[in-house]
Amino acid sequence: MKKKILFVITKSNWGGAQRYVYDLAVSLSPFYECTVALGGSGLLRTRLETAGVTVIAIPSLERDISIQKELVAFFFLVKFLRKESYDIVHLNSSKAGGLGALAARFAKIPRVIFTAHGWPFNEPRGLLSRGAIYIASSITALLSDAIITISHKDYAQGIQMPGMKRKIFYIPLGIDTPLTAYQSKEGARKFLLQTPAFAQFHNGQEKRLTMLGAHRIIGTVGELTKNKGIEYGIRAIALLNKKTQQKNHFYVLIGDGEEKGALESLAKSLNVTDQIFFIGFIPDAWKYLNALDCFLLPSLKEGLPYVILEATRVACPIVATSVGGIPDVLHTYPNGKLIPTKNPEEIARAILALNTIRNTDEILSEKNTLATMLTETKKVYEPIPTTS
Numbered sequence: 001m002k003k004k005i006l007f008v009i010t011k012s013n014w015g016g017a018q019r020y021v022y023d024l025a026v027s028l029s030p031f032y033e034c035t036v037a038l039g040g041s042g043l044l045r046t047r048l049e050t051a052g053v054t055v056i057a058i059p060s061l062e063r064d065i066s067i068q069k070e071l072v073a074f075f076f077l078v079k080f081l082r083k084e085s086y087d088i089v090h091l092n093s094s095k096a097g098g099l100g101a102l103a104a105r106f107a108k109i110p111r112v113i114f115t116a117h118g119w120p121f122n123e124p125r126g127l128l129s130r131g132a133i134y135i136a137s138s139i140t141a142l143l144s145d146a147i148i149t150i151s152h153k154d155y156a157q158g159i160q161m162p163g164m165k166r167k168i169f170y171i172p173l174g175i176d177t178p179l180t181a182y183q184s185k186e187g188a189r190k191f192l193l194q195t196p197a198f199a200q201f202h203n204g205q206e207k208r209l210t211m212l213g214a215h216r217i218i219g220t221v222g223e224l225t226k227n228k229g230i231e232y233g234i235r236a237i238a239l240l241n242k243k244t245q246q247k248n249h250f251y252v253l254i255g256d257g258e259e260k261g262a263l264e265s266l267a268k269s270l271n272v273t274d275q276i277f278f279i280g281f282i283p284d285a286w287k288y289l290n291a292l293d294c295f296l297l298p299s300l301k302e303g304l305p306y307v308i309l310e311a312t313r314v315a316c317p318i319v320a321t322s323v324g325g326i327p328d329v330l331h332t333y334p335n336g337k338l339i340p341t342k343n344p345e346e347i348a349r350a351i352l353a354l355n356t357i358r359n360t361d362e363i364l365s366e367k368n369t370l371a372t373m374l375t376e377t378k379k380v381y382e383p384i385p386t387t388s
Contacts, residue, residue, distance in 0.1 A: 005035070012040040012044040024377065037055075037056040040057075087110055088113065091114045094120045114146075122301050124300050174373035177313055185291060217293045217294075218251045223257040224255055238271070239347075295318045295320075
């Protein structure tokens with residue numbers, strides 16, 4: 001009889017943590033009876049249901065803080081966990097981690113796992129706020145039987161928390177995307193030209209492709225939030241105009257988020273509106289990475305972004321900030337440059353210095369394969385008993 005696992009995550013949109021839950025739930029279904037509990041009805045829910053994974057909606061579970069809604073979600077989880085008798089609960093995201101760990105203890109779940117997709121106390125906040133979040137994260141960790149971190153930095157920080165030394169693990173994300181799944185450079189650029197963001201160019205597709213070819217195409221894939229540091233990428237484009245004395249760089253932003261309006265205003269104030277393209281959310285945006293001459297990730301805080309792994313998979317030149325698990329990947333990547341956060345000058349300098357000729361012989365590190373991630377995660381689910 002298969003053991004029962006419940007994955008819990010706050011948001012059901014499609015991001016890194018959601019892809020992680022999807023990959024685990026779908027890939028481990030032959031070995032475990034997998035269920036996913038989540039808030040909302042976004043793309044994660046749709047894809048899980050299409051893959052045949054049971055999905056449970058948690059009432060009132062949202063990212064924004066609301067004591068009343070969190071109490072509703074907590075008591076729902078306790079009741080549900082007691083009824084279904086899960087062997088393992090695997091928690092993802094900060095709010096789901098805190099509520100889920102406490103609920104799992106009330107329900108006497110045998111094994112509780114929490115994956116830290118980037119510790120939230122690393123976000124740029126005030127000292128008191130970060131201190132409170134650190135305490136909350138420590139409590140979540142104490143209530144869990146095991147903590148999985150996806151970057152060396154998060155592991156190093158987590159192991160300093162009380163009681164963590166024997167139950168914290170470093171398991172980096174993994175992918176198994178075949179090279180045939182990515183669009184060719186021409187195909188990817190044709191796709192971009194069909195989006196509304198490029199509607200200003202009405203001079204025929206071939207001429208538009210030529211126009212793209214005359215510019216260096218910089219791109220970022222991610223939610224338009226402050227944590228992604230997009231404003232520094234836009235400021236870097238303005239600096240590149242001054243350094244090169246011409247507007248020969250386009251910046252393509254694939255993703256949506258609450259900062260879009262502010263970023264559009266910033267682009268206008270810097271006179272780079274005609275160089276910044278807000279494409280919006282695209283499912284599986286990694287398919288179009290070959291359209292880029294450089295992938296830029298100016299994040300202020302990360303865990304380990306999947307898109308960095310996808311970019312290395314197609315040997316895309318990369319400029320990224322030295323946060324979270326990004327250095328773990330780029331440290332051995334020959335055509336990547338690490339830069340400090342909040343520094344448009346360094347972004348511009350790195351883009352100009354980057355070699356945009358791709359080495360297609362590059363291969364993904366063995367530690368960043370889906371097979372390795374699954375194997376190591378199963379070891380955490382069912383550790384071998386130690387003898388005293």
